[in-house]
Amino acid sequence: xxxxxxxxxxxxxxxxxENVSLSVPEGSITAVLGANGAGKTTxxxxxxxxxxxxxxxxxxxxxxxxxxxxxxxxxxxxxHVPEGHGIVSELTVDENLRLGGLWRRDRADQRVAIExxxxxxxxxxxxxxxxxxxxxxGERQMLSIGRAMVARPTALLLDExxxxxxxxxxxxxxxxxxxxxxxxxxxxxxxxxxxxxxxxVADQAVVLSLGRVELRDTAERLAGDDALRHAYLGY
Amino acid sequence: xxxxxxxxxxxxxxxxxYAAVALALVMIWRATRIINYAQGAMAxxxxxxxxxxxxxxxxxxxxxxxxxxxxxxxxxxxxRVLVRPVESRPPLNAVILSLGVLILLEAIAPMxxxxxxxxxxxxxxxxxxxxxxxxxxISPFALFTxxxxxVAMLLLFLVFQRTTLGLRMRAAAFNPExxxxxxxxxxxxLTLGWGLAALLGALAGMLAAPSxxxxxxxxxxxxxxxxxxxxxxxxxxxxxxVAGAVGVGLALSYVSGYVGSDLAPLGGFAILIxxxxxxxxxLFSFGxxxxx
Numbered sequence: 001x002x003x004x005x006x007x008x009x010x011x012x013x014x015x016x017x018e019n020v021s022l023s024v025p026e027g028s029i030t031a032v033l034g035a036n037g038a039g040k041t042t043x044x045x046x047x048x049x050x051x052x053x054x055x056x057x058x059x060x061x062x063x064x065x066x067x068x069x070x071x072x073x074x075x076x077x078x079x080h081v082p083e084g085h086g087i088v089s090e091l092t093v094d095e096n097l098r099l100g101g102l103w104r105r106d107r108a109d110q111r112v113a114i115e116x117x118x119x120x121x122x123x124x125x126x127x128x129x130x131x132x133x134x135x136x137x138g139e140r141q142m143l144s145i146g147r148a149m150v151a152r153p154t155a156l157l158l159d160e161x162x163x164x165x166x167x168x169x170x171x172x173x174x175x176x177x178x179x180x181x182x183x184x185x186x187x188x189x190x191x192x193x194x195x196x197x198x199x200x201v202a203d204q205a206v207v208l209s210l211g212r213v214e215l216r217d218t219a220e221r222l223a224g225d226d227a228l229r230h231a232y233l234g235y
Numbered sequence: 236x237x238x239x240x241x242x243x244x245x246x247x248x249x250x251x252x253y254a255a256v257a258l259a260l261v262m263i264w265r266a267t268r269i270i271n272y273a274q275g276a277m278a279x280x281x282x283x284x285x286x287x288x289x290x291x292x293x294x295x296x297x298x299x300x301x302x303x304x305x306x307x308x309x310x311x312x313x314x315r316v317l318v319r320p321v322e323s324r325p326p327l328n329a330v331i332l333s334l335g336v337l338i339l340l341e342a343i344a345p346m347x348x349x350x351x352x353x354x355x356x357x358x359x360x361x362x363x364x365x366x367x368x369x370x371x372x373i374s375p376f377a378l379f380t381x382x383x384x385x386v387a388m389l390l391l392f393l394v395f396q397r398t399t400l401g402l403r404m405r406a407a408a409f410n411p412e413x414x415x416x417x418x419x420x421x422x423x424x425l426t427l428g429w430g431l432a433a434l435l436g437a438l439a440g441m442l443a444a445p446s447x448x449x450x451x452x453x454x455x456x457x458x459x460x461x462x463x464x465x466x467x468x469x470x471x472x473x474x475x476x477v478a479g480a481v482g483v484g485l486a487l488s489y490v491s492g493y494v495g496s497d498l499a500p501l502g503g504f505a506i507l508i509x510x511x512x513x514x515x516x517x518l519f520s521f522g523x524x525x526x527x
Binding site: 048 | 399402403405406409410412413414415416417418419420421
């Protein structure tokens with residue numbers, strides 16, 4: 001269970017997030033929707049420790065994440081798939097995957113986890129010794145998600161995975177992700193501008209607007225209510 | 236023709252010392268985007284410490300090991316204590332800081348070690364090898380110099396490319412933020428990177444001291460020549476830095492041999508200025524333009 005309570009973040013005097021609360025139960029996906037500048041990326045970056053909030057709490061199970069450094073938060077079980085993939089393009093595909101769990105003590109399981117990532121996204125296996133700079137957009141997204149999974153996280157933060165991906169490929173990646181969520185009891189926070197794609201896989205949805213939670217509901221109801229969709233999601 | 240051979244051997248030998256300095260500069264640049272102008276002064280400091288150890292009756296090799304170990308510590312402490320606070324500041328802060336460390340070390344050295352020029356021992360003979368009555372134009376110490384730098388480079392290559400520690404260090408240098416969200420302790424990696432770079436610098440100090448002698452600013456020229464090599468190599472590429480530095484060594488040796496030894500340092504500065512004016516991104520770099 002990932003639980004965000006009353007999170008407020010400010011850049012200088014500008015409030016980016018104001019009293020944001022949401023929770024992601026185990027084995028479920030919560031979509032965070034909203035326009036550019038609504039604070040979606042700020043939210044994930046604060047959870048993973050890259051931004052210090054003004055106040056609020058983020059609990060992963062019984063652990064308070066606020067006040068801890070990104071490297072510690074990663075070790076506590078938060079996988080972060082950053083906006084624009086965040087792969088290290090100077091390294092090979094295999095090196096990128098290994099980076100995912102370098103801090104782990106269990107070397108044998110680390111090898112198993114890397115093997116699982118290749119099974120999850122078979123196109124990566126063919127390209128394993130290629131520099132990541134040569135990958136296509138879809139392969140980069142697979143690599144980024146696969147790399148996060150190598151650390152065997154309990155929570156996964158996905159920042160705009162649809163960015164730059166063709167619809168078919170995105171659906172494929174999302175399908176794999178949904179299977180993982182139930183299998184691994186993951187808590188997934190899915191940040192998306194592409195509301196249609198996000199609502200098709202999410203259980204819960206939160207709409208952010210100018211840093212505030214504007215609306216929260218089940219993904220099903222939000223997708224099914226034409227008036228809400230038009231008003232908040234623009235499709 | 237014979238003279239040419241002698242100048243070439245000299246050039247390569249000196250070039251390898253510049254290469255060690257160049258490689259140290261590149262390592263620090265890649266990890267923290269800082270030109271460590273204090274690289275030479277740090278090497279001077281560790282060489283003095285080696286001299287003290289040797290003067291107290293210890294064998295050369297103990298002094299050698301102590302110098303490298305001290306380099307590791309000085310580099311690591313400098314990063315952790317002095318560089319870390321300016322890392323997120325404008326680049327000029329780091330430039331001023333590393334110049335400050337340079338001035339500080341060169342000012343402290345005469346107080347601690349005395350300011351006069353001192354000779355420095357060699358572990359093996361400094362005179363040219365003679366086999367069957369003909370001179371080979373290369374001394375055992377020159378061979379040692381070339382070999383030691385090659386071994387150091389090979390070890391660094393293996394650490395960076397073949398170990399998980401190296402993978403962590405590369406990730407921390409290429410993309411610190413991504414490395415952090417993957418659980419890598421980037422701060423420690425940068426500290427270690429500075430330490431290893433200063434260790435390489437300490438090696439250069441030990442290898443240069445027998446010919447340039449030991450005094451508080453003895454590494455200034457070596458730093459300029461190593462820096463020139465690193466710039467020629469594009470500052471990003473370890474291979475480019477080594478090639479550039481050996482090139483500088485050769486060029487200086489030919490200038491000094493055919494034109495006059497007084498002009499050699501001038502030649503080094505001339506190469507640096509010309510490269511910075513014509514190709515500030517280096518001969519081996521194809522990346523974006525860099526501010527100089």
